[in-house]
Amino acid sequence: MENMTMSVEDYLETIYVLGRDGFVKSTDVAAVLRVSRPAVNKAMGELVAKGLVDKHSYGKIRLTDEGLAAAEKVYARHTLLNDFLISIGVSEKTAAIDCCKIEHFISEETVEKLSQFMEKNKRG
Amino acid sequence: MENMTMSVEDYLETIYVLGRDGFVKSTDVAAVLRVSRPAVNKAMGELVAKGLVDKHSYGKIRLTDEGLAAAEKVYARHTLLNDFLISIGVSEKTAAIDCCKIEHFISEETVEKLSQFMEKNKRG
């Protein structure tokens, strides 16, 4: 998926996490990301245009299949990074803060190597 | 140092690296960061205002003591991250790309823990 800015990834991830059971409200996304409702509304317009989100006027938010796949990818990076930070002794609080930002900037290759590293250090 | 945006950190780091021996030209900073000369010029104005850079009109760029300290901190994060990525098997090219971005977002705590981790895994 191209055009994945930090902001787009944040929205996708938030919708994904909030939407585990059902639809998602703009207000909740705004609360999680600490932005205004109009900011969410505008972003949703762009995500709909990109085909990542389904939403009608005044309707609830839902990820499309493509949006879900993209969100899962972002979320997997998040989880991997979080686990790594915790494993080297970073506090849960700091890990949460840091990986929310870092996750947007690590390449496929680094994800893969970090994943292998975590796998290797799990056993043994 | 507060107000350290990603952009400010990039400029400081670039001036630091280019300035190892002497003064720095806007053109070179622009080339390294792949931005226009006016962008550098404007950014220098802000860095001078923040007391991080010394520069007169049409003059060369130099870090102040405070700017140098800030740049060294940024650069140390860069090096630490780069070393870590290389150590888990990421290619030099990808490591360079990734750590240029990630370095702006990792907290003091994570820097410390990652540093300890690297230290521990050096020996043994």
Add this chain to the structure above:
DNA sequence: CGCAAATGTTAAATTCAGTTAACATTCTAC
């Protein structure tokens, strides 16, 4: 020295992602 090339500066426009204020719609409790 003097002129051309390199470098630095300024101004105006653009883009991105947000904001506030005002208004529209929907939901919910009585």
Add this chain to the structure above:
DNA sequence: GTAGAATGTTAACTGAATTTAACATTTGCG
């Protein structure tokens, strides 16, 4: 069913960091 609260939308604005085009200054070579 309706009123008021919650939620969604729109428009106009902001600020950061960029761009391009035009102009100013400095440098260095013949």
